[in-house]
Amino acid sequence: MVGLLQPKAVFNLKYRQLEGFAASILSIMDLNLEVPCYTQVSRRAQQIEVQLSLAKSNGPLYIVFDSTGLKVYGDGEWKVRKHGISKRRTWRKLHLGVDEKTGMIHAQVLTENGKGDGDSQQFRDLLEQVESPVDRVSGDGAYDTYDIWSVLKEKNIERIIPPQENAIYWVDEYGELLDIGRNSVLEKIEQKGRKEWKQESGYHRRSLSETAMFRYKKIFGAELLSRKLKSQKTEAAVKVICLNKMTGIGMPVSKKIS
Numbered sequence: 001m002v003g004l005l006q007p008k009a010v011f012n013l014k015y016r017q018l019e020g021f022a023a024s025i026l027s028i029m030d031l032n033l034e035v036p037c038y039t040q041v042s043r044r045a046q047q048i049e050v051q052l053s054l055a056k057s058n059g060p061l062y063i064v065f066d067s068t069g070l071k072v073y074g075d076g077e078w079k080v081r082k083h084g085i086s087k088r089r090t091w092r093k094l095h096l097g098v099d100e101k102t103g104m105i106h107a108q109v110l111t112e113n114g115k116g117d118g119d120s121q122q123f124r125d126l127l128e129q130v131e132s133p134v135d136r137v138s139g140d141g142a143y144d145t146y147d148i149w150s151v152l153k154e155k156n157i158e159r160i161i162p163p164q165e166n167a168i169y170w171v172d173e174y175g176e177l178l179d180i181g182r183n184s185v186l187e188k189i190e191q192k193g194r195k196e197w198k199q200e201s202g203y204h205r206r207s208l209s210e211t212a213m214f215r216y217k218k219i220f221g222a223e224l225l226s227r228k229l230k231s232q233k234t235e236a237a238v239k240v241i242c243l244n245k246m247t248g249i250g251m252p253v254s255k256k257i258s
Contacts (some may be wrong), residue, residue, distance in 0.1 A: 002238060005018075005045065009220060010242055012220075018041065023035045046234070054104060060132070063097045063099060063136070064208055066098075067096070068094055068216075070094050072091065096126075097129065098208060102247070103251060105212060108236065109126055119140075120148055138161065140162070141164045149161070162203060163189070216243055
């Protein structure tokens with residue numbers, strides 16, 4: 001079923017179009033096989049569990065996390081700027097975990113855009129999806145929570161997460177500084193400044209996750225065609241699989257010439 005949904009994502013097909021597309025391919029191949037009707041595919045899309053299933057890496061990974069919005073339905077950008085946001089404007093959030101070196105997406109989660117669906121709440125799920133060892137993690141200020149810092153310390157993973165503006169040191173019930181890594185980052189920021197810390201720590205490599213999201217939206221669009229949340233999760237996961245395949249075929253090489 002996942003293989004059938006991949007051409008739908010790549011060629012932006014409706015379910016009826018997908019049925020005709022599959023039938024024409026089987027006809028060209030001279031295979032006497034029955035194609036499931038579009039309603040069957042639509043119902044099954046709500047039930048299947050999509051796995052990214054990437055090959056394990058040779059060494060530990062540097063994973064960068066971020067999220068972006070995908071529109072379900074609502075007003076266009078021009079009307080929003082002209083008249084404001086209407087009540088029927090609905091979005092979902094796509095959370096990604098991207099390998100900093102290769103650009104491959106190792107983890108993805110699609111959530112509703114509401115309470116309990118923030119970046120930090122999805123972090124554990126994303127990290128558990130990464131099958132290869134991870135030795136470094138980066139994210140923006142949305143991931144600056146006690147739970148995330150504790151999990152990464154427990155797993156002995158290097159943390160490159162900037163504390164939020166006006167952040168204070170974390171202390172225990174006796175007023176002693178917690179040995180959690182974040183306090184050390186705050187100390188370095190106070191000594192060198194936030195800009196210098198970001199350059200020294202390599203925080204700006206986190207922008208590669210934004211590059212992956214840009215490629216996702218450029219290829220598949222910034223909207224979800226499905227209307228039910230379960231189908232939307234399947235749609236987003238299938239698109240991530242297709243994007244990984246395109247990334248695996250080849251990526252552009254940029255070189256500084258002056």
